[in-house]
Amino acid sequence: MLGSHARWLPLLMVLMVGACASVPDRARGRFEARAVKVDGETAYYQVFIPAGVQAAAPTNLPVILFLHGSGERGSDGVKQTYSGLGLYLREHPDFPALVVFPQVPGHEEWSSHNNRVALAALDAAIAEFGADPARQYLTGMSMGGYGSWNIALDDPRRFAAIVPVCGAVLAPRAKRPTLFVEQVAQESDPYAVIAQRLQHTPIWIFHGALDDVVPPDDDRRLHVAFQSANARDVRYTEYPEGNHNAWDATYADPTMWAWLFAQKR
Secondary structure (H helix, E strand, C coil), rough: CHHHHHHHHHHHHHHHHHHHHHHHCCCCCEEEEEEEEEEEEEEEEEEEECCCCCCCCCCCCCEEECCCCCCHHHCCCCCCHCCCCCHHHHCCCCCEEEEEEECCCCCCCCCCHHHHHHHHHHHHHHHHHHCCCEEEEEECCCCHHHHHHHHHHCCCCCCCCCEEECCCCCCCCCCCCCCCCCCHHCCHHHHHHHHHHHCCCCCEECCCCCCCCCCHHHHHHHHHHHHHHCCCCCCCCEEEECCCCCHHHHCCHHHHHHHHHHCCC
């Protein structure tokens, strides 16, 4: 007959295995859900957390705010992590920075309330993980490229660098009249105004030369405007054979990441 300790041993082993299985794998980068309340409304977003990082422990890590495109809008709080930078992180879980993924609901744009949600989510991540406020970066693709300009213009001194991908300034076509950079909508020369306000912010713009969704004309004009403003460090890369999906090549470019992480406020 088994002793009392021996009888409980199989059950104890099962409980230990179950407990181990429930512990998150912190040896790899991971996405975790978060929520923030802005203007009385709760918004759900995701944070990519590098390997070994835990909340409530100062990390001094760089932090990136990523703005998704039109196809990732919704209210599930997750869809925005399955394209663009989110897809890159799923394939490269050793990424060395925190990344915040807010989400625009319905058919809305990156403007007004949604921009406040994005910045509130970024502030919450910085506070929770003790990220480095001098190394805040902003990037977005397509609709999020427009949003990058909108948010950067709201506070030109906040971000150490921004990387707008296949965005623009004016509405790309008549059936999408709500997609534009609001901050400069009433300016006679919006490109010059953006260049003047952001001339001290390092910026690297990416676009596909064959983009038939958001044509590259605005980004070309922005680059010229920044050059005329003697901007500190503004670069423009145009993929000769690239269409609208410029983000996969951009986020897979190690030179871009080395440049980005070298910037500091």
